[in-house]
Amino acid sequence: MSIEGSSPKSLFDKLWERHVVVEETAEAPAVLYIDLHLIHEVTSPQAFSVLEGRGVKVRRPDKTFGTLDHSTPTLPANDRGELPYATPEAKSQVERLIENCAEHGIELLNMGDPRRGIVHVIGPELGLTQPGKTIVCGDSHTSTHGAFGALAFGIGTTEVGHVLATQCVLQRKPKSMRVVFDGLLPEGVGAKDMALAMIAQIGADGGQGYAIEFAGEAVRALSMEARMTLCNMSIEAGARFGMIAPDETTFEWLHGRDYVPKGLAWNEALADWTDLRSEIGAHFDKEVHVDATKIRPMITYGVSPDAAAPVDALAPEPHSEAEKHAADYMKFNAGKPFHDVAVDRVFIGSCTNSRLSDLREAAAVMRGRKVKEGVVALIVPGSEAVKHAAEAEKLHEVFLAAGAEWREPGCSMCIAMNGDSGKPGELVVSTSNRNFIGRQGKGVRTVLASPATAAASAIEGHIADPRPYLFAKESA
Ligand SMILES: CC(C)[C@H](C(=O)O)[C@@H](O)C(=O)O
Numbered sequence: 001m002s003i004e005g006s007s008p009k010s011l012f013d014k015l016w017e018r019h020v021v022v023e024e025t026a027e028a029p030a031v032l033y034i035d036l037h038l039i040h041e042v043t044s045p046q047a048f049s050v051l052e053g054r055g056v057k058v059r060r061p062d063k064t065f066g067t068l069d070h071s072t073p074t075l076p077a078n079d080r081g082e083l084p085y086a087t088p089e090a091k092s093q094v095e096r097l098i099e100n101c102a103e104h105g106i107e108l109l110n111m112g113d114p115r116r117g118i119v120h121v122i123g124p125e126l127g128l129t130q131p132g133k134t135i136v137c138g139d140s141h142t143s144t145h146g147a148f149g150a151l152a153f154g155i156g157t158t159e160v161g162h163v164l165a166t167q168c169v170l171q172r173k174p175k176s177m178r179v180v181f182d183g184l185l186p187e188g189v190g191a192k193d194m195a196l197a198m199i200a201q202i203g204a205d206g207g208q209g210y211a212i213e214f215a216g217e218a219v220r221a222l223s224m225e226a227r228m229t230l231c232n233m234s235i236e237a238g239a240r241f242g243m244i245a246p247d248e249t250t251f252e253w254l255h256g257r258d259y260v261p262k263g264l265a266w267n268e269a270l271a272d273w274t275d276l277r278s279e280i281g282a283h284f285d286k287e288v289h290v291d292a293t294k295i296r297p298m299i300t301y302g303v304s305p306d307a308a309a310p311v312d313a314l315a316p317e318p319h320s321e322a323e324k325h326a327a328d329y330m331k332f333n334a335g336k337p338f339h340d341v342a343v344d345r346v347f348i349g350s351c352t353n354s355r356l357s358d359l360r361e362a363a364a365v366m367r368g369r370k371v372k373e374g375v376v377a378l379i380v381p382g383s384e385a386v387k388h389a390a391e392a393e394k395l396h397e398v399f400l401a402a403g404a405e406w407r408e409p410g411c412s413m414c415i416a417m418n419g420d421s422g423k424p425g426e427l428v429v430s431t432s433n434r435n436f437i438g439r440q441g442k443g444v445r446t447v448l449a450s451p452a453t454a455a456a457s458a459i460e461g462h463i464a465d466p467r468p469y470l471f472a473k474e475s476a
């Protein structure tokens with residue numbers, strides 16, 4: 001055993017140690033204390049039912065925070081104020097979360113609340129997400145919050161119940177991996193491209209069993225919103241945890257947000273957060289290097305996020321049975337440029353890419369241009385606050401003038417639980433994070449891409465490289 005302080009610690013070690021209530025043994029996982037429990041309408045109803053069945057109250061309503069996102073319509077209410085829920089189930093999920101939060105004294109961003117939005121967008125936006133916190137949610141993209149130097153991970157519905165009842169979770173410490181992006185990104189390439197390039201390199205299970213820390217020059221240079229995009233996709237490499245050490249970018253972004261400490265408490269928090277970084281010589285079970293200077297705008301061509309390639313490449317020859325099956329489903333012709341693939345629909349949104357910077361990126365491509373005839377383009381801001389900020393900049397006018405649809409915030413076509421979906425056989429270029437078969441509607445073929453690539457594809461009506469648009473000073 002090492003004497004305390006003698007061996008250099010990683011960010012992950014520090015976050016873990018700060019929250020262990022009971023150490024892990026061969027027989028039992030560690031008990032971790034949870035600082036923030038985010039809940040949404042899909043994975044919480046059953047957990048609340050279990051609590052009710054046992055007559056248990058929520059242990060720390062003040063550390064629990066709810067929002068409505070997955071099943072909520074993105075079209076406005078009708079004249080009678082009724083929201084167009086896709087199904088009775090969707091409506092009932094929403095109603096149950098409203099009831100459960102009221103019953104247990106949990107703050108909820110209800111429909112109509114100007115702060116409501118996708119759980120992984122609103123946490124950071126409100127400053128609930130902070131460096132050094134343990135954050136859980138019954139949702140696999142909880143790693144998004146790791147962008148702030150938090151220990152954030154998705155849990156299952158049973159665990160949601162445990163956390164509601166005890167404010168703790170049982171967890172075995174995963175192995176640690178550092179993914180270092182060497183050098184700086186070329187112009188016109190962003191965090192979504194980094195994420196897809198990394199997943200293509202290590203595989204959709206390459207991070208399984210690991211907590212990833214993203215590091216390197218290209219990561220340091222990313223904006224806070226871009227860091228969230230990168231950490232969001234950790235789970236698509238199989239890693240439940242993804243994190244970035246907080247720095248000036250983080251602190252500046254957080255300063256003044258609703259739930260962030262103010263005054264003297266802010267100075268104290270800063271002093272504490274500054275220590276949250278991996279020390280020189282800290283041990284990682286695995287280290288991966290990605291050459292950031294070589295990354296190009298990326299798209300996926302298969303039905304798993306690691307089937308990703310540069311947008312200006314040729315569709316590859318399928319080899320394994322799984323690849324052949326994916327190629328059949330996607331109907332890409334091996335050896336042909338991705339540019340040849342016609343697009344039916346474009347979705348710009350989701351907890352991966354629905355923040356203001358993402359919408360600005362899409363607007364930069366669409367400004368003064370038209371969505372190709374026959375293509376449906378859906379633009380769904382991640383939160384009411386993003387929507388408001390985008391409208392203040394008149395981005396919605398850019399989208400509407402281009403012929404795109406400007407919707408109400410929510411998960412929308414990322415998972416198609418709210419009725420927003422593609423039609424069988426359609427090809428959708430989507431800024432979301434999963435291209436699984438049927439995720440965006442039965443028979444829908446999903447191509448994952450950045451907001452710029454999705455916007456360029458909407459304009460051209462086929463998979464398109466965004467760089468000519470991003471580099472052009474004036475629209476054509
Ligand atoms: C509905 C929810 C459980 C799910 C998740 O865990 O991630 C969803 O958000 C998704 O993106 O697939």
Ligand code: SF4
Nearest residue numbers: 141350351411414415
């Ligand atoms: S936007 Fe998509 S990935 Fe994110 S929480 Fe919603 S359904 Fe899950």
